[in-house]
Amino acid sequence: MLTKAVTVIALASVAGYSWSEIREITIMQGFAGVSLFSVFLLMALGLAIIFGQMKVINMAHGEFLTLGAYTTVGVGTLAERFAPGLFAWYFPVAVLAAFVVAGVVGLLVEWVIIRHLYKRPLDTLLATWGLSMIMQETFRQSFGARETSVTMPEWLMGSWQPMGGVDIPINGLFLLVVTLVMTAAVILNMHKSRMGLRVRATTMNRDMAGAVGINTRMADRMTFALGCGIAGVAGAAFTTIGSVSPSAGSLYIVDTFMVVVLGGAGSIVGTILAAFGIAQAQSILEFFLSGVLAKVFVLLAVVVFLMIRPQGLVAGKIRK
């Protein structure tokens, strides 16, 4: 961030802007990077858990995101119609509902499809790809092909102005808070709770964990449900920055996989680092180059990095 600040200042002063303007833009651009980071992290967290702990490649992850988003739209519409006085508070309820709905559907999916395919990672890829198409079409049939949008409550609209000329979008802040809370919750869960202990044991040595009495099946099921629930929360949060359509999930899935693979399978810390790196790089490059070029360079950088270090940023447990 420091180098970025320096470069911005250097270039901007050449272009003849005042010192306060440069400062404002740097703060706003810094926040744009942080905002993108929270988007990537929220999306990737669920996938990292599933991929890392269970080596299941969930191509339908984007659709759980969309499911969370549609749940939010549903809760919002219900609130508008039946409890207009409470409309301002529907959003936290919607986020919770999104977590529950996506988690429950994830549970069902795991029970019906995934549990038969644990030893076959390529088949889970195919099966979840098919699942993603089924879910997309179900959304299309139930909600229509057009994009819908949720009316945001008043307190989420507009921007916060800590100083004159600096506009920090409030929904960006909200997204950041949600991401930090979710990440903290996940890390706490993994390392401080009984369930996290069981999951970690299953990942390290499945047979031994089973031998000491841990129900590995239940551990996997809960992990998958948790991952999908997080995707649902991400979807709920994204209704504030974009629209909801049946194919909205496919817009995010590529970036999500990129973050997870770069971070190193199975490592939450790696995911955080990767999300931060990619988000900042993309944000800075978008500012100095054009939108399309920025994406190209970021992707190239990721490819080169993975060629040099295929296990990603933080090497988790690699099953040989």
Add this chain to the structure above:
Amino acid sequence: MHPHSIVPGRLRSATVRATALAIVASCAALAADWVNPVLDKFPTAIVCTTGLRVTDTTVTVGQLHSVTGTMAISETGSVEAERLAIKQINDLGGVLGRKIEIIQEDGGSDWPTFAEKAKKLLIKDKVGTVFGCWTSASRKAVLPIFERENGMLYYPTFYEGLEASKNVIYTGQEATQQILWGLDWAHKEKGAKTFFLIGSDYIWPRTSNKIARIHIEKHLKDCKVVGEEYYPLGHTNFNSLINKVKLAKPDLIYSVVVGGSNVSWYKQLKAAGITGPALEAKKQMLLTISTTEDEIRGIGGENVEGFYACMKYFQSLPNENNKKFVEAFKEMYKDKYGDKPVIGDVTQAAYLGPWLWKKAVEKGGSFDIDKIAAASPGIEFAEAPEGYVKIHANHHLWSKARIGKMRADGQFDILAESELIEPNPFPEGYK
């Protein structure tokens, strides 16, 4: 049964049945001719000599739009308007006495799919004409097929021009009709001198901005372009771009963002404090040529209040034709939209397609594509919801341009209207 009759009972009842049948059959034949005297004047063998799907009572047309994908938000309106026009035409007796039937295909917001479905409609289904496409990319994908198979496409979207195929009738504006007049208005009425051009990354926004840039730099006095940026279709993160726009402080933000991205773009603009009233206070404005009532429905009117758009049609146009059109649209789709239907510029242009086709067929007396192409120039349609239009020899329409200001309820206040502008898809000095 009489045991003494000369003709046995069985034979007699059979004769009765046969006679009754013969009488009914001849009555039916007479009735058919009586109900459809058009067939005498326009027999199928004469009106259709190229093997199109035309029978004595029906003619089949194709619809090729995106019902799914990122463009569905924009193209669904076109599908609905075309179907309304076709229903109205059928209620009036059809075209040359034949009722119109529709084969609809989904382009899926994917240009190769458009090409594939176009081939199917023209080669396999042999439809009489196709109403379809929205983005220039989809039109470019299907154009070679229409020219090779000699089909006719009625294309409803405002686009960049630089094209005039004999196999397409362009019912939307081309660039000079939409871009130049709008920029002139902004410069004259609002004093805009610096422009920031933004668009989605494909042919229409890039060509439109190229034309806009040439106009700004060469034809408007003391004006310049301070930024030009493109983002992929479907992109949802505009924060960096918004920061750049703030830094550049243009008098006019020229937005050519297309489709679903509009929702993210305007929501993030609002979140960053760039709203219509905020811009107005700083003597700035945002002018778009790619956001209609259809997109605003998905964005939310409160996010775009106070921005400007330059189109040839707005749902709030106060003329009689438009009032009837909006009523008819509301009536046909009241199950889907309640009493709040939304009709954008392209939706109206799509509505013109079937009517212009009917007039061309009737003027030329034939469904053959060559005869339609020959009959089209000069056809006038005074009942168009946008007012009077006429087909030019270059297959575009004479039409007016208007400036609208977005309201919180998703409709526009109409601020200015031009004269009828002659379409000029190959303007000198803009290439």
